[in-house]
Amino acid sequence: MALIDIQVPDIGDFDEVTVIELLVKTGDTVKAEQSLITVESDKASMEIPSSHAGVVKEIKVKLDDKVKQGSVVLTLEAAGADVAATPAEAAMPAAAPAPAVQQVAAAEASPVAAASGPVEVHVPDIGDFKDVSVIEILVKPGDSIKAEQSLITVESDKASMEIPSSAAGVLKELKVKLGDIVNIGDLLAILEGTAAPVAAAAAPVAAAQPVAAAAATAPVAVAFAVAVASVAAPAPAAMPAHAPTVAPSSSLPHASPSVRKFARELGVPLAEVKGTGYKGRITPDDVQAFTKAVMTGAIRTEAQVAKAPAPAASGGGVGLDLLPWPKVDFSKFGPVERQPLSRIKKISGANLHRNWVMIPHVFNHDDADITELEAFRVQMNKENEKSGVKLTMLAFLIKASVAALKKFPQFNASLDGDQLVLKQYCHVAFAADTPNGLVVPVIRDADKKGVLQISQEMGELAKKARDGKLSPADMQGACFTISSLGGIGGRYFTPIINAPEVAILGVCKSQIEPVWDGKAFQPRLILPLSLSWDHRVIDGAAAARFNAYLGQILADFRRVLL
Numbered sequence: 001m002a003l004i005d006i007q008v009p010d011i012g013d014f015d016e017v018t019v020i021e022l023l024v025k026t027g028d029t030v031k032a033e034q035s036l037i038t039v040e041s042d043k044a045s046m047e048i049p050s051s052h053a054g055v056v057k058e059i060k061v062k063l064d065d066k067v068k069q070g071s072v073v074l075t076l077e078a079a080g081a082d083v084a085a086t087p088a089e090a091a092m093p094a095a096a097p098a099p100a101v102q103q104v105a106a107a108e109a110s111p112v113a114a115a116s117g118p119v120e121v122h123v124p125d126i127g128d129f130k131d132v133s134v135i136e137i138l139v140k141p142g143d144s145i146k147a148e149q150s151l152i153t154v155e156s157d158k159a160s161m162e163i164p165s166s167a168a169g170v171l172k173e174l175k176v177k178l179g180d181i182v183n184i185g186d187l188l189a190i191l192e193g194t195a196a197p198v199a200a201a202a203a204p205v206a207a208a209q210p211v212a213a214a215a216a217t218a219p220v221a222v223a224f225a226v227a228v229a230s231v232a233a234p235a236p237a238a239m240p241a242h243a244p245t246v247a248p249s250s251s252l253p254h255a256s257p258s259v260r261k262f263a264r265e266l267g268v269p270l271a272e273v274k275g276t277g278y279k280g281r282i283t284p285d286d287v288q289a290f291t292k293a294v295m296t297g298a299i300r301t302e303a304q305v306a307k308a309p310a311p312a313a314s315g316g317g318v319g320l321d322l323l324p325w326p327k328v329d330f331s332k333f334g335p336v337e338r339q340p341l342s343r344i345k346k347i348s349g350a351n352l353h354r355n356w357v358m359i360p361h362v363f364n365h366d367d368a369d370i371t372e373l374e375a376f377r378v379q380m381n382k383e384n385e386k387s388g389v390k391l392t393m394l395a396f397l398i399k400a401s402v403a404a405l406k407k408f409p410q411f412n413a414s415l416d417g418d419q420l421v422l423k424q425y426c427h428v429a430f431a432a433d434t435p436n437g438l439v440v441p442v443i444r445d446a447d448k449k450g451v452l453q454i455s456q457e458m459g460e461l462a463k464k465a466r467d468g469k470l471s472p473a474d475m476q477g478a479c480f481t482i483s484s485l486g487g488i489g490g491r492y493f494t495p496i497i498n499a500p501e502v503a504i505l506g507v508c509k510s511q512i513e514p515v516w517d518g519k520a521f522q523p524r525l526i527l528p529l530s531l532s533w534d535h536r537v538i539d540g541a542a543a544a545r546f547n548a549y550l551g552q553i554l555a556d557f558r559r560v561l562l
């Protein structure tokens, strides 16, 4: 093991850059090429990689330090073989002279550049970098552009940089879009030139002028960004030979290239992320926290807000315009334990939430007299005790619902845009409570099955549900759902419609109640029914008729035959 100093390699034209992020800490094991710190100038940020693999012994820089080529970043305890193979000095070669010409973007040398007509702006020399992607567009057609104003941001895997305009004028046309891959000389934009290109750009820099010389006369902020990422490569030429102007304030959020990449992979709009890092820089944790907040609905991205209808409070529409979800540290009030939601709960929760928010639910409550039906069920179960199949009240309810669905076809339907899809089949689902959450298996073609067969299939499906063995096919295609809490208790409740169905029947515990028969109160077994229905499809009168009909069938099942 040998201790070696990892130094800042050639960073092009830059004298000094600021350390804005420490990406490793003492004791960390780093790989060769792993980024150690992020440095930043006014127009670019880049990560400084390690030239060796090893363990970080001591970090020699801190946030806000100014560093330049040769500054020691940290001391590394490197493996012997690594040291021998790539001595520190060799791994980060000093700046080689610029490999070739200090190139000027094609248009800058072109005669049109000085005219007041259209001016082409090309990607200037971006050093050794090829195929960098456009990650931000900073201007739009119609904008008045100053010379040197940044037009786009491009990014390689370790550096991001802004590409400035070589001329002033009004932006007529942008020739690149987000995600495009660009290289030196590519046409970026067309300006309606109102002024000559900046002086330095107008005069092409002499061929074979070394970077150092160019830097002395025309340092460009982005130059260093491309210089360091490639350890083995010779130092690249500087960026465009524009004379330096006061850098326009960048609208770019402060984040290192790796954080930008991370955000892009997740689709996070960095401009909306609040940075908690040093001087407001966006850290990977900030991106993660933002993603979590959007996913939990605590915040909405600007794009989501733009898509949503105007908030009701502003009188413009019906957007929910909700407050963020309260963030409470419950442990302040007493001990707590956190449990992750089960997969089923997460999936069903998201579906229930959508259905609750998107469907205008209305609820009808009614009672069915099931005195005779229950007596029949109990009698049948006694007679068929040995068959192994128990007739359940829920199976009768499914059969009764089928009859009601046939009589009121708009209940056996789904909305598809502005069309109602009326189904000619009749699959009925039932909610089943399982240790992992609620699932909704389906009895297919319930209209073609007897109550006994429905009972048997329900038993099998309920067991599969409890064992977590339901297949997606077991839970698809339902026309109508029944949620029975009858075995548990309660009077009425308001179940959430299982979209894209248009109604759901909730059933609670039956009990003996005194019912007036015109002469006296009679003890009758009364089953409470709760029907939730989608008011976009069903009217209140139809819902009341559906419930009443259901009640009649349950009171006298012979009606099913009619």
Ligand code: CAO
Pocket: 392, 393, 394, 395, 430, 431, 432, 433, 434, 438, 462, 483, 484, 485, 486, 487, 488, 495, 496, 507, 508, 509, 510, 511, 527
């Ligand atoms: N009133 C009174 N008692 C009832 C009843 C009712 N409406 N329905 C069932 N029961 C009684 C039965 O008679 C049976 O009693 P015994 O054990 O004494 O015979 C007991 O409750 C269990 O009934 P069951 O075996 O017929 O089961 P079930 O059909 O009621 O329920 C299933 C099956 C899978 C639906 C149930 O296990 C379940 O998961 N229910 C919860 C559904 C749920 O969570 N819904 C809420 C979703 S939110 O929309």
